[in-house]
Amino acid sequence: MDALRFAPPPISAEAETLRQEVRAFLREELGTGPRPRDRSGTLGGFSPAFSRRLGARGWLGMTWPKRYGGHERSYLERYVVLEELLAAHAPINAHNVADRQSGPLLLRFGTEEQRQAVLPRIAAGECYFCIGMSEPDAGSDLAGVRTRAVPVPGGGWRVNGTKIWTSYAERCHYMILFCRTGERTEQDRHAGFTQFLVDMKTPGIRINPIRNIAGDRNFNEVVFEDVHLPDSAVIGTPGNAWRQLTSELALERSGPDRFLAAFKLFVTLARAVGRGEPSERAAMALGRHAANMVVLRRMSRSVAGMLQAGEDPVVQGAMVKDLGTTLEQGLPDVVRQLLAVEPDLDSDEEIASAIAEIILHAPSFSIRGGTREILRNGIARGLGLR
Amino acid sequence: MSDDALTRLLHDTAERVLADHCDRQVLAAAEEGAWPEPLWRALEESGLTLALAPEAAGGAGLSVGDALGLVGAAARHAAPVPFGETVFATWLLLGAGMATAPGPMTVAPVMRGDRLVLERAGGGWRLTGTARRVPWARHAARVVLLAEAAEDGGRPMLVVVPRGTAGEVRHGANLAMEPRDDVRFDGTVLPAEAAVAPAGVGPAAMRAFGAALRIVQIAGALARALELCVAYAQQRVQFGRPIGRFQAVQQNLAALASEAAAAAAAAGLAAEAAGAGCDPLAIGAAKGRAAEAASTGAAIAHQVHGAIGFTWEYALNFSTRRLWSWRDEFGNEAEWYPQLGAAMAAAAAEDRLWSAISGIGMAASPSPQGSR
Numbered sequence: 001m002d003a004l005r006f007a008p009p010p011i012s013a014e015a016e017t018l019r020q021e022v023r024a025f026l027r028e029e030l031g032t033g034p035r036p037r038d039r040s041g042t043l044g045g046f047s048p049a050f051s052r053r054l055g056a057r058g059w060l061g062m063t064w065p066k067r068y069g070g071h072e073r074s075y076l077e078r079y080v081v082l083e084e085l086l087a088a089h090a091p092i093n094a095h096n097v098a099d100r101q102s103g104p105l106l107l108r109f110g111t112e113e114q115r116q117a118v119l120p121r122i123a124a125g126e127c128y129f130c131i132g133m134s135e136p137d138a139g140s141d142l143a144g145v146r147t148r149a150v151p152v153p154g155g156g157w158r159v160n161g162t163k164i165w166t167s168y169a170e171r172c173h174y175m176i177l178f179c180r181t182g183e184r185t186e187q188d189r190h191a192g193f194t195q196f197l198v199d200m201k202t203p204g205i206r207i208n209p210i211r212n213i214a215g216d217r218n219f220n221e222v223v224f225e226d227v228h229l230p231d232s233a234v235i236g237t238p239g240n241a242w243r244q245l246t247s248e249l250a251l252e253r254s255g256p257d258r259f260l261a262a263f264k265l266f267v268t269l270a271r272a273v274g275r276g277e278p279s280e281r282a283a284m285a286l287g288r289h290a291a292n293m294v295v296l297r298r299m300s301r302s303v304a305g306m307l308q309a310g311e312d313p314v315v316q317g318a319m320v321k322d323l324g325t326t327l328e329q330g331l332p333d334v335v336r337q338l339l340a341v342e343p344d345l346d347s348d349e350e351i352a353s354a355i356a357e358i359i360l361h362a363p364s365f366s367i368r369g370g371t372r373e374i375l376r377n378g379i380a381r382g383l384g385l386r
Numbered sequence: 387m388s389d390d391a392l393t394r395l396l397h398d399t400a401e402r403v404l405a406d407h408c409d410r411q412v413l414a415a416a417e418e419g420a421w422p423e424p425l426w427r428a429l430e431e432s433g434l435t436l437a438l439a440p441e442a443a444g445g446a447g448l449s450v451g452d453a454l455g456l457v458g459a460a461a462r463h464a465a466p467v468p469f470g471e472t473v474f475a476t477w478l479l480l481g482a483g484m485a486t487a488p489g490p491m492t493v494a495p496v497m498r499g500d501r502l503v504l505e506r507a508g509g510g511w512r513l514t515g516t517a518r519r520v521p522w523a524r525h526a527a528r529v530v531l532l533a534e535a536a537e538d539g540g541r542p543m544l545v546v547v548p549r550g551t552a553g554e555v556r557h558g559a560n561l562a563m564e565p566r567d568d569v570r571f572d573g574t575v576l577p578a579e580a581a582v583a584p585a586g587v588g589p590a591a592m593r594a595f596g597a598a599l600r601i602v603q604i605a606g607a608l609a610r611a612l613e614l615c616v617a618y619a620q621q622r623v624q625f626g627r628p629i630g631r632f633q634a635v636q637q638n639l640a641a642l643a644s645e646a647a648a649a650a651a652a653a654g655l656a657a658e659a660a661g662a663g664c665d666p667l668a669i670g671a672a673k674g675r676a677a678e679a680a681s682t683g684a685a686i687a688h689q690v691h692g693a694i695g696f697t698w699e700y701a702l703n704f705s706t707r708r709l710w711s712w713r714d715e716f717g718n719e720a721e722w723y724p725q726l727g728a729a730m731a732a733a734a735a736e737d738r739l740w741s742a743i744s745g746i747g748m749a750a751s752p753s754p755q756g757s758r
């Protein structure tokens with residue numbers, strides 16, 4: 001069962017020095033103590049200005065080669081920056097997808113031209129990406145994707161189809177589009193897919209916002225109607241995108257984002273029960289949550305170390321996400337059993353708005369980026385059961 | 387030989403010795419009260435029991451963390467001997483500058499309400515009081531315990547009591563029938579060299595080190611339970627296929643695997659902390675989380691096995707009964723979580739909750755024991 005092994009997390013003095021720099025930066029940017037809810041919706045917020053300032057500090061594209069605007073730092077250092085941003089509830093949604101998965105995808109499979117055109121801008125915090133995987137009839141089972149690109153005589157491709165749940169489609173510059181370009185074969189139901197680098201300003205792309213249960217409108221339906229893409233938009237080898245998709249999903253799933261989404265609620269809870277002395281019951285609950293976080297952090301740092309060592313900790317990432325989302329989804333009930341509070345997004349009472357936000361977003365934690373069941377299928381595969 | 391190579395060698399040796407000596411008969415006989423002398427002798431002769439002792443004292447000079455790794459391996463095999471307790475006692479003796487010696491040792495677990503008093507008597511000492519639930523006391527050549535020095539304002543003293551000196555050993559056991567004995571001392575007379583003032587180790591550090599032992603043991607037992615489950619799910623056929631092909635079973639086993647991984651991470655955290663000052667927040671977090679993993683994991687392991695897992699005959703219970711015991715020994719969630727939670731509340735009141743959480747298990751402070 002070596003596929004399930006977590007390596008001991010690396011210890012790095014540079015990373016801890018960096019952590020202090022990031023903290024100082026965030027204190028400056030965001031202040032300390034409670035902040036009002038970000039009205040832009042979604043946990044965290046979308047702030048191009050903030051993303052650019054991060055880029056200027058050299059904290060985006062951190063592990064990439066310098067010739068693409070990167071900083072050639074370790075995965076562990078990137079991990080430290082990311083977890084500090086998440087814990088501070090910083091507005092990272094503008095750059096996060098590009099920095100986390102689209103950039104690395106292009107670095108690995110993209111053409112030189114694509115890398116030159118895009119990576120330095122991502123690292124500068126100026127260029128944002130959305131994920132074009134899900135469709136109305138293809139969620140967990142992405143092999144069911146129907147959006148299709150066909151080669152056009154005289155060059156380029158024509159795309160038709162509909163993507164859905166595309167986060168921030170209207171505010172992103174590019175999409176990595178996963179679509180069909182050929183047929184599946186008898187032997188391989190994963191054959192015939194291609195990924196494209198799509199400029200979101202290309203004519204024929206229509207974006208329809210979808211309102212979520214929290215009232216936000218930041219995921220979308222994205223309709224492609226005879227959209228013409230140049231040959232230079234192909235990422236990697238046509239027909240070969242399934243393998244690329246798998247490595248992109250691994251990047252999407254392995255980070256600390258998966259157990260620090262509701263951290264703000266924990267902070268608010270600890271502050272609320274800690275005024276004076278916490279009761280034994282409250283201290284017990286705080287201790288339990290903190291203990292779970294401490295252990296998850298260790299697992300997550302271990303994943304960062306394994307990435308650094310060139311390993312492929314896919315199952316480990318799934319475990320961290322499964323445990324982390326389960327823990328965070330339980331947090332509203334922890335709060336409710338300790339404090340008499342009625343959730344209200346717009347309340348002036350900090351705990352009431354914080355819990356409202358998490359109650360309404362929590363269902364998505366174990367759906368987006370791979371559902372709990374799909375992650376567990378992957379873990380079971382790691383156990384040799386599938 | 388490099389440290390790494392030595393650690394690996396000892397690990398391989400341990401695996402071999404444990405696999406040879408921890409079969410079902412040995413485990414069952416131990417539960418009936420037999421002492422598995424061949425197992426203990428094999429552990430001793432291969433240098434495992436002295437893993438922590440410096441090379442000059444005939445030991446392997448392993449770090450605390452690496453020695454705890456061996457304890458985890460023994461737990462995976464449910465080895466029915468006080469191997470971890472002997473490592474614990476060795477750690478205490480070395481730290482206090484006392485001599486180590488062969489033979490099984492144990493440590494009194496510093497239970498709340500236990501009071502052991504040490505008075506001067508002639509050139510030596512007189513020990514009075516009861517140590518409750520001392521692991522393996524009836525089989526231990528020496529019991530190491532913490533007592534208050536009556537003439538010295540109650541300051542803690544580390545005391546080594548050889549076998550046969552205690553007034554009365556009342557037998558008790560945990561759910562896995564591992565001995566947990568109450569040991570009573572009625573003015574037991576001890577020589578002067580039997581007690582020293584420990585350097586930097588008080589009741590809290592003792593409790594924390596003991597918790598670290600149980601954490602690595604939980605991780606070992608849970609790893610074993612997972613192995614048994616996966617093997618069984620591949621072999622047991624119902625409805626015309628191995629039950630491991632059913633998705634409901636797969637999903638449960640995936641959850642068990644994640645709990646086992648969390649316990650292993652807790653073990654890593656505890657092993658590091660035990661080697662670096664026994665931070666009660668780090669070890670407390672790890673003990674609580676490992677205990678939760680034990681609870682969730684054992685339940686899934688039994689569910690997957692059906693009735694066979696409920697039998698005495700099948701091996702699973704040797705792991706799960708240990709899990710159900712170890713999760714409470716040296717403190718369960720009720721003991722460790724409130725301490726941690728109070729520290730978190732205090733940090734939150736000063737707007738530094740994240741720095742408190744992210745600092746746990748990161749500070750490699752030098753060990754008061756001076757071990758590397």
Ligand SMILES: Cc1cc2nc3c(=O)[nH]c(=O)nc-3n(C[C@H](O)[C@H](O)[C@H](O)COP(=O)(O)OP(=O)(O)OC[C@H]3O[C@@H](n4cnc5c(N)ncnc54)[C@H](O)[C@@H]3O)c2cc1C
Pocket residue numbers: 130131132133134135138139140141164165166167168219364367368369370371372373374377
């Ligand atoms: C907030 C949010 C943001 C998102 N952002 C994006 C985005 O930017 N880009 C993008 O492409 N997608 C995005 N998604 C979509 C997300 O990736 C999908 O929702 C997810 O992959 C699940 O697909 P589905 O919703 O179609 O559910 P389905 O796949 O239809 O699943 C429904 C239920 O069936 C279960 N199920 C399905 N297959 C199996 C199986 N084999 N075994 C056991 N159970 C199974 C699932 O676990 C789930 O419980 C987002 C989703 C959310 C909620």
